[in-house]
Amino acid sequence: MTADRLVKGPGMLLVWLYGVMSVGAVSRSAYQIATEFDRAPLAYSLSAVAAVVYVFITYTLVRGGETARRAALVCCAAELVGVLTIGTWTVLDPAAFPDTTVWSEFGYGYVFIPVLLPVTGILWLRRARRVAPAA
Amino acid sequence: MLNALTLTVSLAALALAAWCGFAAYRDQPTKDWHFAGMAVVTVLALAQLVVGVVRLAQGDEADEGTAIFVAYLLGALFALPAAGFMSLVERSRWGSATVAAGAVVLAVLEVRLHDIWWEG
Structure with a gap:
């Protein structure tokens, strides 16, 4: 393990939550796209995008290192933008979404974890750089 | 039996x-x-998983299909072992927090299981 590993302290809790969201989003979108894609193509495609983002962030957190930290930071920002955009979109135009996505209504169906996770993720990743300056 | 276990x-x-x-x-x-x-x-x-699979084998059906039901049962089984393993790696308060979060995730999974399997 290198000195700049990201999975330590609060990072362990973060990687657990990202892992759970990855498993949840991947299995959910795989099932929905495989069985009933025609019912709500937009919602299910967006869920699949969210799943890819979660898996990638989990992977970069586990991998660690400065490059991974930067990549994870970018993805957390993209995730936050995604949650806010989709969340607002589902509130303003519910008709576009016959079924919910992971990010519908700011992650209401997932105890708002989808909107809280990127914020804590960004805070943690920024702090990780201060604590462990480029070794 | 399954409801009591849930x-x-x-x-x-x-x-x-x-x-x-x-x-x-x-x-x-x-x-x-x-x-x-x-x-x-x-x-x-684990007992819940076994009872659930036996009930499916006996011809009972879950509300949203067998695949989702079994997926939730498996998720419920692996939630705590995964979090427990992570708390072995992280020997600090944050390991305990991870297990606590894992237990909350398990409770949420149980609510979903209750939604898709409830004989009134």
Whole structure:
């Protein structure tokens, strides 16, 4: 393990939550796209995008290192933008979404974890750089 | 039988979450007794999986299909072992917090299981 590993302290809790969201989003979108894609193509495609983002962030957190930290930071920002955009979109135009996505209504169906996770993720990743300056 | 197990696992998971959350609050890592607690809840989840699969084999059907039902049962089984393993790697309050979060996730899974399998 290198000195700049990201999975330590609060990072362990973060990687657990990202892992759970990855498993949840991947299995959910795989099932929905495989069985009933025609019912709500937009919602299910967006869920699949969210799943890819979660898996990638989990992977970069586990991998660690400065490059991974930067990549994870970018993805957390993209995730936050995604949650806010989709969340607002589902509130303003519910008709576009016959079924919910992971990010519908700011992650209401997932105890708002989808909107809280990127914020804590960004805070943690920024702090990780201060604590462990480029070794 | 399955309903009783779902309720038991939910309550046990919430108790475990409170217990490990308390350990995190007191700045303590998970200890042997916490792992014993995780083992008990995991055995309950295993029993739930076995009963659920037996009921499916007997011809009962879950509300949203067999695949989703079995996926949730498997998720419920692996939630705590995964979180417990992570708390072995992270020997600090944050390991305890991870197990507490895992137990909360398990309780949420039980609510979903209750939604898709409830004989009134």
